[in-house]
Structure formats: C-alpha cells, structure tokens
Amino acid sequence: MSVNLLKETGPREVFCGLTSIVWLHRRMPDAFFLVVGSRTCAHLIQSAAGVMIFAEPRFGTAILSERDLAGLADAQDELDRVSRELLERRPEIRTLFLVGSCPSEVIKLDLARAAERLNDELRGRVQVVNYSGSGIETTFTQGEDGALSALIPLMPSTDQRQLLMVGTLADAVEDRLIHLFGRIGIDSVCSLPPRQSTELPAVGPGTTVLLTQPYLTTTARLLRDRGARVLTAPFPLGAEGSRSWMEAAAKDFQINAEQVASVLDPLVARAQSALAPHREILNGKRIFLLPESQLELPLARFLQRECGMELVEVGTPYLNREQMAEELALLPEGTTVMEGQHVEKQLDRVRATQPDLVVCGMGLANPLEAEGIATKWSIELVFSPIHGIDQAGELAELFSRPLRRRELIRQALNPPSSAPIDSDPVHA
Amino acid sequence: MQLTLWTYEGPPHVGAMRIAASMEGVHYVLHSPQGDTYADLLFTMIERRDQRPPVTYTTFQARDLGGDTAELVKRHVREAVDRFQPDALLVGESCTAELIQDQAGALANSMGLSMPVVNLELPAYSKKENWGAAETFYQLIRTLLKDQAPAELTHDPKAWQHQGRRPRVNLLGPSLLGFRCRDDVLEIQRLLSMHGIDVGVVAPLGATVADVHRLPEADLNVCLYPEIAESSCAWLERSFGIPFTSTVPIGIGATQDFLVEVHNLLGMTPPSPQAGIRQSRLPWYSESVDSTYLTGKRVFIFGDGTHALAAARICKDELGFEVVGLGTYSREMARPVRAAAKAMGLEALISDDYLEVEAAMAAASPELVLGTQMERHSAKRLGLPCAVISTPMHVQDVPARNSPQMGWEGANVIFDSWVHPLMMGLEEHLIGMFRHDFEFVDGHQSHLGHAGGSGAVAETEVAVSTLKDELVWTADGEAELKKIPFFVRGKVRRNTETFAKSTGRNQIDSETLYDAKAHFSA
Ligand code: SF4
Numbered sequence: 001m002s003v004n005l006l007k008e009t010g011p012r013e014v015f016c017g018l019t020s021i022v023w024l025h026r027r028m029p030d031a032f033f034l035v036v037g038s039r040t041c042a043h044l045i046q047s048a049a050g051v052m053i054f055a056e057p058r059f060g061t062a063i064l065s066e067r068d069l070a071g072l073a074d075a076q077d078e079l080d081r082v083s084r085e086l087l088e089r090r091p092e093i094r095t096l097f098l099v100g101s102c103p104s105e106v107i108k109l110d111l112a113r114a115a116e117r118l119n120d121e122l123r124g125r126v127q128v129v130n131y132s133g134s135g136i137e138t139t140f141t142q143g144e145d146g147a148l149s150a151l152i153p154l155m156p157s158t159d160q161r162q163l164l165m166v167g168t169l170a171d172a173v174e175d176r177l178i179h180l181f182g183r184i185g186i187d188s189v190c191s192l193p194p195r196q197s198t199e200l201p202a203v204g205p206g207t208t209v210l211l212t213q214p215y216l217t218t219t220a221r222l223l224r225d226r227g228a229r230v231l232t233a234p235f236p237l238g239a240e241g242s243r244s245w246m247e248a249a250a251k252d253f254q255i256n257a258e259q260v261a262s263v264l265d266p267l268v269a270r271a272q273s274a275l276a277p278h279r280e281i282l283n284g285k286r287i288f289l290l291p292e293s294q295l296e297l298p299l300a301r302f303l304q305r306e307c308g309m310e311l312v313e314v315g316t317p318y319l320n321r322e323q324m325a326e327e328l329a330l331l332p333e334g335t336t337v338m339e340g341q342h343v344e345k346q347l348d349r350v351r352a353t354q355p356d357l358v359v360c361g362m363g364l365a366n367p368l369e370a371e372g373i374a375t376k377w378s379i380e381l382v383f384s385p386i387h388g389i390d391q392a393g394e395l396a397e398l399f400s401r402p403l404r405r406r407e408l409i410r411q412a413l414n415p416p417s418s419a420p421i422d423s424d425p426v427h428a
Numbered sequence: 429m430q431l432t433l434w435t436y437e438g439p440p441h442v443g444a445m446r447i448a449a450s451m452e453g454v455h456y457v458l459h460s461p462q463g464d465t466y467a468d469l470l471f472t473m474i475e476r477r478d479q480r481p482p483v484t485y486t487t488f489q490a491r492d493l494g495g496d497t498a499e500l501v502k503r504h505v506r507e508a509v510d511r512f513q514p515d516a517l518l519v520g521e522s523c524t525a526e527l528i529q530d531q532a533g534a535l536a537n538s539m540g541l542s543m544p545v546v547n548l549e550l551p552a553y554s555k556k557e558n559w560g561a562a563e564t565f566y567q568l569i570r571t572l573l574k575d576q577a578p579a580e581l582t583h584d585p586k587a588w589q590h591q592g593r594r595p596r597v598n599l600l601g602p603s604l605l606g607f608r609c610r611d612d613v614l615e616i617q618r619l620l621s622m623h624g625i626d627v628g629v630v631a632p633l634g635a636t637v638a639d640v641h642r643l644p645e646a647d648l649n650v651c652l653y654p655e656i657a658e659s660s661c662a663w664l665e666r667s668f669g670i671p672f673t674s675t676v677p678i679g680i681g682a683t684q685d686f687l688v689e690v691h692n693l694l695g696m697t698p699p700s701p702q703a704g705i706r707q708s709r710l711p712w713y714s715e716s717v718d719s720t721y722l723t724g725k726r727v728f729i730f731g732d733g734t735h736a737l738a739a740a741r742i743c744k745d746e747l748g749f750e751v752v753g754l755g756t757y758s759r760e761m762a763r764p765v766r767a768a769a770k771a772m773g774l775e776a777l778i779s780d781d782y783l784e785v786e787a788a789m790a791a792a793s794p795e796l797v798l799g800t801q802m803e804r805h806s807a808k809r810l811g812l813p814c815a816v817i818s819t820p821m822h823v824q825d826v827p828a829r830n831s832p833q834m835g836w837e838g839a840n841v842i843f844d845s846w847v848h849p850l851m852m853g854l855e856e857h858l859i860g861m862f863r864h865d866f867e868f869v870d871g872h873q874s875h876l877g878h879a880g881g882s883g884a885v886a887e888t889e890v891a892v893s894t895l896k897d898e899l900v901w902t903a904d905g906e907a908e909l910k911k912i913p914f915f916v917r918g919k920v921r922r923n924t925e926t927f928a929k930s931t932g933r934n935q936i937d938s939e940t941l942y943d944a945k946a947h948f949s950a
Binding site: 010012014015034041042044046048057059060061062065066068069075078081082085102103106134136137139344361364365366367369370 | 429430431432433434435437438439441442461462463464465466467468469470471472473476477478479480484485486487488489490493504507511522523524527528551552553554556783
C-alpha cells in the first residue's frame with residue numbers, strides 16, 4: 001500500500017453516533033429511537049435533523065434529570081415508565097431502539113437490562129433492542145453500525161444461498177440495485193436494515209454480505225459470526241467502485257464475467273457520459289476531505305479516478321484497514337490519509353494549501369466559505385442517493401455544483417476594484 | 429426522566445456559547461465529548477455566521493475516562509490560550525463532563541493564566557439555554573468588574589446634566605441566536621439618539637472585554653432582553669448603583685413607555701405620546717378602514733417570555749385582536765406571563781412540550797397564531813395562519829433585510845408580518861360578496877393560498893379524524909358547509925362540531941350550522 005497513512009489527535013469537530021438516527025428512522029418507519037440522555041442529545045438530533053417538519057418524530061430523548069442522577073428515582077423504573085408512555089401514544093411502533101448516550105454510559109445505566117425487561121413485558125408486540133450512539137464511543141455514522149449490530153441477534157437463520165446488502169440505502173437505489181443483481185443472475189437479494197423493522201432478513205452460511213457503507217465494522221463481524229461471508233470490495237460509489245462492488249458479488253455467485261459485462265458495460269458507458277460535464281469542472285481541482293462520515297476514502301477514490309481531482313488530504317475519523325484495503329489500494333501513490341483529528345491544525349493545513357473544495361461538517365462550512373474556500377457538507381453525502389453506477393453523475397454533481405455556483409456569481413459579487421470609475425458602460 | 433420529542437431551548441452551555449460568540453476576544457473552553465460540537469452549526473448555519481464560534485471542545489473519549497481527564501482539560505486550555513490569545517476565558521462543562529467532575533473551571537483557574545478566567549458552573553440537568561446565557565453574561569461581568577465596584581454607591585443617573593455631555597446608556601442583552609437582536613440594536617440606537625441620548629456599550633453583541641470594563645461609565649442600563657440581561661443589570665445596580673429599565677420597547681405603547689422611563693430615570697422631560705407614536709405607521713394602519721376586519725380576531729400567543737408579553741399587549745391594545753391563549757416556554761418568565769394572562773381573563777400556558785402547546789392552540793380555535801417556528805408548523809397542520817415572534821431560531825428568522833421588532837420601525841414590521849397572514853380586509857370583503865360566483869371555486873386560491881386556504885384541507889382531516897366516531901354530517905349539512913368560503917370552512921366545521929357536541933347532538937344538518945353560527949356570534 002502506497003498511501004501516506006497518518007494519525008492525529010486533539011480537539012475534534014464531528015457529530016456523535018446519535019446523528020445516524022436521522023436517516024435510520026426514515027428507513028424503518030415502524031421503529032422508534034429513544035435516546036436515553038440529556039438535553040444536549042435532544043438538541044443535537046433536532047439541530048441535525050431539522051425536526052420541526054414532523055408532527056411527531058419517530059425519535060425522542062428520555063432526558064435524565066437531577067432526580068435520576070441523584071438516585072432519587074430508579075432510572076430503570078423511570079425508563080420503563082417513559083417507554084410505556086411512548087408506546088401507548090405510538091401503537092404503530094414495532095421496534096423500540098433504546099439508544100445509549102454519553103451521560104447514560106457514564107452513569108452506567110444498563111440499557112440491555114432495560115431492553116430485556118421490556119421485551120418480557122411486551123411479549124413480542126414490540127421488540128426492544130439497545131445500542132450506544134454516545135459521543136465518547138462513536139462518531140456520526142458509527143451509530144448505524146451500532147443499530148444494525150443490535151438487530152443481528154433477531155435475524156432468523158437460513159442456509160439459503162442469498163446476497164445480503166448491508167447499510168442504509170435510499171429505497172429507490174435499493175430497488176435499482178436489486179433489479180440489476182437480478183439481471184446479472186443473483187435473484188435472492190435482501191437488505192439490512194429492511195424497510196420494515198419486523199421484516200428482518202435471514203442470515204446463515206449461504207449468505208454473502210456486501211457492505212454498502214464503509215462504517216459497518218461491528219456489523220460485519222457479527223454477520224461473520226452468524227456464518228455469512230463478508231466480501232471486501234471497493235464501495236459502490238461512482239461507476240468504477242459500484243461496478244467492482246457488483247462484480248465482487250457476481251464472482252462469489254460464480255456468474256461468468258461476460259454475463260456481468262453485458263449488463264454493466266452499457267451502464268458504465270452511460271455513467272461516463274453523465275460524468276463528463278462534471279469532470280470538466282472538477283478535473284485538476286484540489287480537494288480536502290475533513291473526517292466525518294467515513295465515506296471519505298471511497299469518495300476520494302471516486303473523485304480522483306473518475307473526476308480527475310487532486311487529493312490534498314483525505315481525513316477519516318476512523319480507519320478499518322482490512323475493510324478499506326481495496327479502497328486504499330486505488331488511491332494514488334503518496335496520498336495523505338489522516339486518521340483522527342486535531343481540528344485547528346487541520347484547518348491550518350486547509351488554509352495553507354488553499355484547496356478548491358473542502359468536504360466538512362455543517363459547523364465549519366460557512367466560515368470556510370467566508371474565507372473564500374468552496375465547501376460541501378459531508379452530511380449531505382449520507383442523505384443523498386449516491387450509490388450505484390447510475391448515480392455516478394449525481395454524485396459528481398454534488399461536488400461540481402459549489403464550484404459552478406462560485407463561477408456564476410463571482411464576477412458580479414466581486415467586481416475588480418481597479419475598474420476606472422468613469423468608464424463608459426455603453427461603449428466600453 | 430422526561431420524554432422529549434423536541435425542545436424549545438438547548439442546554440445551558442449553548443447559552444454560554446451564545447455569549448462567547450456574541451463578543452470579541454472571549455474564548456470558551458468546553459469540557460465535552462465530540463458530539464457536542466454540533467452546536468457550532470447553530471451559529472454558522474442558523475445565524476449564518478462567517479466565523480466559527482470561539483469554542484474549544486475537549487472532545488474526551490471513553491478511553492480517556494480511565495486516565496487523566498484533568499490533564500486533558502489543561503492541555504486544551506493551554507492550546508486554546510496560545511492559539512487564540514483571548515482577553516477573557518470562559519471554562520465550563522457540558523452535561524457529560526458535569527458527571528465526571530473534573531471541575532474544569534477550577535482547573536483552569538489554577539493554571540496561572542494571564543487573562544481573567546470565568547469558571548462557569550451551569551447545571552445541565554436542571555437548567556436550559558437562556559438561563560445559561562444569562563448566568564454566563566452575569567459571571568463574566570462580575571469577574572471583570574467586581575474589583576472596580578465602589579465602596580459606597582454614589583452613582584447619579586442625572587450626573588450628565590452638569591458634566592457638559594449628553595446622557596449615556598448601555599444596551600444589555602442582545603446576543604446571537606436571539607430574536608432579531610441585530611436589527612433591534614440599530615433601531616434602539618437610532619431611537620435614543622433622536623432623543624439626544626448616546627449609547628455607550630452594547631453587550632454582549634459585539635462587545636469586547638474593554639467594553640465590559642466601560643459599563644460603569646453609563647448613566648443608565650437599558651435591559652433590552654430580560655431573559656439574558658436582567659441578572660447582570662440587577663448586579664450592576666447593586667454594585668454600582670446604576671439603575672436599569674424594565675420596559676421592553678416592542679409595540680407602540682411599550683416604546684412610548686420605554687421612552688418615558690428612560691427620560692425620567694435620566695432626569696429629562698419625557699416626549700409627548702402623540703409626537704412619539706405617530707412616527708410609526710402602525711397607529712394609522714390600524715385605524716384605517718382596511719383594518720376594520722381585524723377587529724376581534726382571535727389570537728393565540730406562545731413564545732419566550734419577553735416576546736409573548738409584548739405580543740399580547742400589541743394584539744389587545746394596538747390591533748384590536750382578542751387574545752385567546754397566552755403562554756411561554758421560559759419558566760424564568762412564568763410569573764409576569766401568568767399575570768398578563770390573568771389580566772386578560774386567561775390562564776397562561778407555561779410549558780416546554782410543543783404537543784401540549786399544539787393542543788392548547790387547537791382548543792382555543794384562534795384565527796391567528798403568533799408563536800415560534802414550532803407553532804408555525806403546528807398552525808400549518810391546523811390550517812391556521814401564523815407569524816413567528818420568538819426564538820428558537822430558524823434560518824428564516826435572520827432575514828437579509830433590516831427587520832427589527834423594537835421601536836417605531838419594529839412596530840411597522842410587526843404590523844406587516846402579523847397582518848399579512850390574515851389577508852387584506854378588502855379582499856376578505858370581496859370574497860364574501862363574490863363567493864357564490866361560479867369562478868369562485870376552492871381550487872382557485874391565487875395569492876390568497878397562503879392565508880390558510882391550503883391548510884383548510886388538513887384542518888378538515890384533523891376534525892374528521894378526531895370526531896368521526898361521534899358526529900355525523902348530513903348531506904344537507906355538508907352542502908351548507910360547502911357554501912362557506914374555503915378559508916374559514918375548517919374553522920366553521922370545528923366550531924359547529926364543538927357546538928353540536930356541547931348541545932348533545934350527534935348529527936349536524938344545515939339547521940345545526942345556523943344554530944352554531946348564532947351561538948358563536950352571540
Ligand atoms: S456527544 Fe454525547 S452528550 Fe453529546 S449529544 Fe452525543 S451522545 Fe449526547
């Protein structure tokens with residue numbers, strides 16, 4: 001491996017794992033995510049999600065009070081009360097996720113015990129599971145890893161030969177991928193998380209797992225424990241990555257390469273023409289990715305190989321070398337890959353290198369824009385349907401738009417100060 | 429443990445951030461896990477700031493907890509001080525750090541730093557954002573000024589008269605993530621300068637540490653936002669003898685009262701009400717015949733204490749509305765809000781549960797809602813027009829144009845933004861005249877669509893879903909209901925159903941509709 005792997009510690013600027021509730025609850029409309037935490041946790045989720053659009057969101061926070069902390073109220077009893085109150089109000093809920101936070105972890109509130117007790121009480125009417133999205137243990141997307149890990153024990157067993165796609169996908173993207181796998185010759189394809197929390201896919205020795213997202217380390221391990229084979233492949237971002245990703249599955253299902261090529265070649269050709277106008281804008285431009293979603297490596301690979309961008313620095317909050325081996329191998333010689341963060345030093349490097357585009361969190365974007373550096377929110381990449389060969393153009397567009405926009409308004413908003421005042425606008 | 433789906437206020441350390449970010453040369457070291465850095469986006473996205481808030485988060489992790497987190501705090505304090513070289517340093521803890529009890533503030537205090545250090549203790553499990561902002565502002569002022577306090581209180585707010593200068597006041601309370609503070613400051617500065625009064629220091633918004641040291645030079649403190657500045661104003665009065673104002677100048681009457689209060693405290697002759705209030709267009713716009721239709725409009729008000737109180741007064745005294753609901757999420761302001769509600773024959777709603785607020789809103793059947801962004805959404809669901817009067821902030825509450833709430837111009841802004849959702853009187857009048865014309869169909873809403881017409885559909889659904897088991901509309905009743913313009917139909921439907929239930933009927937025909945109409949207009 002030829003990339004330049006570095007590590008950094010210091011103050012970080014990254015969401016905690018609670019944030020993944022924002023997309024997980026949309027994927028499973030019959031699930032409720034109950035964070036056991038503080039007002040900070042409640043405020044984080046509503047700020048990240050723009051919650052006000054919901055009449056009643058399918059996530060909430062059981063806010064710990066001084067009484068709970070002082071032991072005046074038994075936290076387990078209180079949790080039972082709040083869960084009952086919630087389920088009474090939302091009878092359509094089939095799965096309740098109890099989500100741990102920093103405060104609940106620090107006071108060692110045993111959510112597993114609470115889940116077990118509530119499961120006994122509810123007798124299958126609602127399944128209750130728990131995981132931690134706390135900021136002392138998880139960043140941003142790792143929350144999804146925790147949530148999916150919590151579901152694995154509930155998955156039925158099967159020996160059937162099947163492909164399991166793991167990681168939240170937009171529904172339309174999922175449908176498209178299943179359709180394409182069908183055309184290649186893989187007919188039995190299911191997804192985790194499913195669209196209904198009660199319709200969990202089965203897993204077993206006949207199961208081949210393709211991760212759709214790079215941040216599912218624990219989930220992958222637990223699926224292996226259930227007998228599944230987890231493939232390592234580039235992630236399905238961009239035409240090239242998506243193709244390799246599908247090919248990895250096809251190979252595992254022993255489908256001949258010609259069959260695969262006959263389906264995918266036209267798609268790749270079409271993706272390349274969709275990419276062309278964006279490549280024109282992005283080619284030769286320099287990009288700096290700050291660590292947040294763990295999507296940074298596959299994105300960097302796509303932007304460099306398919307859009308011609310130059311990688312200044314590729315940050316990632318955490319690097320799973322094994323799962324990322326193929327991605328690392330596709331990065332150009334000497335690429336700086338930075339694991340962890342010292343946000344101040346990293347911003348110093350941003351300023352020193354003056355990249356054309358920075359991928360960063362929502363807190364940092366406008367200050368960088370104000371310094372004249374175009375940005376892209378990393379959270380947008382987690383929300384947008386970007387997976388698969390067909391989406392390559394759209395994915396590139398997410399990066400070309402900020403640059404195109406700057407070009408559109410640059411002149412009018414920054415007139416050259418040296419223009420002569422008495423210039424004749426008509427006859428000039 | 430309390431189930432919370434959404435909260436009006438963030439945790440108290442967000443309040444502290446608001447103070448730090450509002451000021452210049454103040455840095456805040458917050459002992460907290462990495463996820464708490466989300467709060468930056470409140471400033472850079474919602475308030476659209478072009479700078480990061482001046483906050484260093486220690487971002488401790490689980491693996492640090494076994495080790496020396498105190499050393500971690502000190503390292504971050506040292507780095508922050510070296511890098512940002514602040515004139516004053518705030519040090520505090522978020523909810524999680526409060527539990528591990530590193531006493532971050534005390535640690536920083538022991539480091540022998542060259543700048544003043546404010547040790548912030550903001551109880552995260554019992555207090556909220558506005559309280560945190562007020563406490564931080566107070567602690568900062570106290571730390572910076574306590575050595576300057578005189579042994580004996582000799583302050584005379586009329587001293588300017590024989591010092592050959594104009595009177596001078598401070599404006600205290602405006603902050604980032606406060607409702608329209610940026611524009612209110614400009615408006616109040618303009619208003620005071622028209623009366624020959626200078627503004628000394630504005631704080632915290634835009635203030636430096638040196639400015640804070642200049643606070644005692646003012647004759648009078650203007651407490652613009654009691655939620656943020658009252659405790660500081662009270663301390664400055666106790667320690668320096670500087671009096672402070674108690675009127676918040678939102679609305680015509682309150683602006684006039686404010687001017688009278690300021691003039692009296694400074695020993696000046698107060699301006700006459702007529703000369704004053706006619707500087708705003710609100711009085712004439714409210715008097716003009718177009719506004720006749722505003723008479724008795726039922727208004728539901730909910731917001732922070734200051735803005736809810738101001739709205740109630742304006743609605744009742746200046747726009748001729750009927751206030752049918754009044755409440756606040758600011759527990760600190762519960763007392764005055766309760767008193768104001770009582771004076772209007774209402775019971776105040778003190779709550780931070782938006783669903784409870786929504787239920788109270790529905791029960792009051794208002795024709796206009798004045799609330800926070802959350803009430804705007806609730807009102808939309810109920811098909812009611814709404815204007816936003818209070819935080820929590822949304823990016824829409826930071827408009828590019830100047831849009832104050834305070835002073836004469838603020839009253840103009842208020843007239844426009846509260847009355848427009850109700851639609852213009854002539855138009856309502858014309859619709860009444862022409863509603864039987866064939867062109868007048870429900871689908872045709874043109875520019876009136878926003879006024880509640882589109883919401884009427886949703887409202888109908890609400891009514892049906894909650895009442896369908898008990899009440900039946902006859903075909904004749906439905907036909908009569910159809911004749912009523914779409915934009916009031918939802919309300920009529922609900923009123924009629926309420927009336928039918930209260931009179932024990934289980935069927936609604938056209939007669940019931942007329943009975944209900946008579947009942948409600950009686
Ligand atoms: S970092 Fe911890 S305390 Fe902060 S929001 Fe996330 S889980 Fe809650």
